[in-house]
Amino acid sequence: MPDDGVKIAGMQFNFLTQENFIHPKKQEKADITDIIADIDTSMVIEDDPLVKHQNGSHGELGAPNGGKLIDSAATSLQMNDAGLKNLYSFFEILKKVSAKKEKISILHYGDSQIEGDRMTGYIRERIQNQFGGNGPGLIPATNVYSTVAFEQSYSESFVRYTGFGGNALQSKKYGAMISVARFTPEYELDSTLSNADTLVEQSGWIEIAPSRSAYRRARTYNNVVMHYNSCILPTKLHVYQNGTLIHEEDLMNDGEQHVFRLSFPDTPGKLRYEFKGKMSPNICGFSLEGDYGVQVSNIAMRGSSGTVFGRVDQNVLRSMYESLNTELVIMQFGGNSVPFFEDSASVESFARYFKSQINRIKRLNDGAMVIVIGPSDMSVLEDQIYVTYKFLPYCVEQMKKATKDAGAAYWDLFAAMGGENSMPSWVEKGLAGKDYIHFSNAGSKIASQLFYDAFLAEYSKWEKNKP
Numbered sequence: 001m002p003d004d005g006v007k008i009a010g011m012q013f014n015f016l017t018q019e020n021f022i023h024p025k026k027q028e029k030a031d032i033t034d035i036i037a038d039i040d041t042s043m044v045i046e047d048d049p050l051v052k053h054q055n056g057s058h059g060e061l062g063a064p065n066g067g068k069l070i071d072s073a074a075t076s077l078q079m080n081d082a083g084l085k086n087l088y089s090f091f092e093i094l095k096k097v098s099a100k101k102e103k104i105s106i107l108h109y110g111d112s113q114i115e116g117d118r119m120t121g122y123i124r125e126r127i128q129n130q131f132g133g134n135g136p137g138l139i140p141a142t143n144v145y146s147t148v149a150f151e152q153s154y155s156e157s158f159v160r161y162t163g164f165g166g167n168a169l170q171s172k173k174y175g176a177m178i179s180v181a182r183f184t185p186e187y188e189l190d191s192t193l194s195n196a197d198t199l200v201e202q203s204g205w206i207e208i209a210p211s212r213s214a215y216r217r218a219r220t221y222n223n224v225v226m227h228y229n230s231c232i233l234p235t236k237l238h239v240y241q242n243g244t245l246i247h248e249e250d251l252m253n254d255g256e257q258h259v260f261r262l263s264f265p266d267t268p269g270k271l272r273y274e275f276k277g278k279m280s281p282n283i284c285g286f287s288l289e290g291d292y293g294v295q296v297s298n299i300a301m302r303g304s305s306g307t308v309f310g311r312v313d314q315n316v317l318r319s320m321y322e323s324l325n326t327e328l329v330i331m332q333f334g335g336n337s338v339p340f341f342e343d344s345a346s347v348e349s350f351a352r353y354f355k356s357q358i359n360r361i362k363r364l365n366d367g368a369m370v371i372v373i374g375p376s377d378m379s380v381l382e383d384q385i386y387v388t389y390k391f392l393p394y395c396v397e398q399m400k401k402a403t404k405d406a407g408a409a410y411w412d413l414f415a416a417m418g419g420e421n422s423m424p425s426w427v428e429k430g431l432a433g434k435d436y437i438h439f440s441n442a443g444s445k446i447a448s449q450l451f452y453d454a455f456l457a458e459y460s461k462w463e464k465n466k467p
Contacts, residue, residue, distance in 0.1 A: 098132030110332035133293025135221030231281035306333030
């Protein structure tokens with residue numbers, strides 16, 4: 001048999017060579033002992049009395065615990081002078097947000113590597129303890145991934161639409177989560193809405209509750225904000241708290257992007273949103289927040305390469321970014337593209353397109369800072385051993401260049417975990433799954449702590465050297 005196998009009916013078949021059968025290759029593994037030796041992910045944090053108000057928060061839920069800044073880290077954020085200037089501008093805002101009792105958002109976009117609040121949840125807890133904030137931030141209208149950050153259920157009438165695969169919206173009005181939910185299809189209505197009389201009234205419900213499995217900051221919140229658009233026919237909303245009706249609302253039916261806010265003296269428990277109308281609005285998500293501080297939202301897009309931001313309604317996206325006061329966007333992508341690179345030209349093409357997505361997000365957010373977390377090491381089985389995908393190192397190199405050119409910062413997850421052939425070591429130590437792609441919960445905490453150390457070291461450097 002040829003060393004590179006044969007194709008039969010369009011399928012590739014590979015066989016062990018005589019040499020590999022007699023002298024099988026040995027698994028190569030990068031030594032990660034020093035990388036993981038001193039990483040503390042224990043989350044030992046002093047109690048914050050402001051989180052435990054019994055008679056209402058009085059606008060005080062979100063105060064930071066603070067903590068000791070670090071001067072150096074095992075890894076670093078990589079950027080050019082323009083990126084450093086943008087990062088320092090963000091630090092100015094971050095430092096003052098809690099003192100001013102204001103609220104800002106950090107949106108963490110990523111592929112399946114961050115599903116279920118992995119990485120984001122840990123990073124959120126660290127940032128909120130240091131700089132202030134409560135709650136998990138944005139959550140989907142209808143969640144389809146297992147998560148520890150919140151609890152949610154919904155009626156069968158609600159259908160999920162996304163801009164990165166599966167059911168798609170004709171209007172493309174997804175908003176910041178690039179996904180919405182509806183309890184009716186997108187009906188075609190004439191300009192006078194006269195054919196709306198033929199529609200039948202329908203209903204749906206969504207229930208949200210805090211999760212006992214979430215980190216402490218995430219499971220404590222007292223503000224719930226619903227984001228919606230495309231409401232063009234009367235829609236009734238009833239909200240129940242732990243089974244008791246607390247609010248009735250006629251949603252704004254001008255078709256524009258809107259928010260519906262509820263505030264509570266403390267974490268509200270189970271909330272049930274019941275909708276009724278002939279045509280569903282797009283429910284873009286809910287934001288579970290404290291009174292002030294930093295909201296850090298997990299926005300996982302399974303299968304996405306991070307190149308979807310130009311294919312959604314830009315006005316709706318910009319409007320939702322503004323309402324969230326988005327000051328930092330973390331883009332953790334690249335892994336879904338790596339297996340499909342055929343040559344260096346395909347890598348360079350992806351990097352150029354990814355750079356355009358960074359620039360688009362910065363325009364939509366009026367110059368908000370962007371940090372890119374590149375792909376981790378990923379292994380493919382070749383000759384019975386796991387090896388790093390051929391074009392992964394070059395992908396990291398090209399993504400790093402594109403990120404710097406766009407005035408953003410790059411954090412090299414591939415290098416942080418040990419570089420080439422480090423994934424087998426992470427799998428061996430229970431820090432990654434047997435797919436040799438995704439981190440385990442323990443591994444995601446270590447990766448997250450490495451990122452947070454790099455972030456905080458840069459902040460400490462700015463703090464010491466600012467005018």
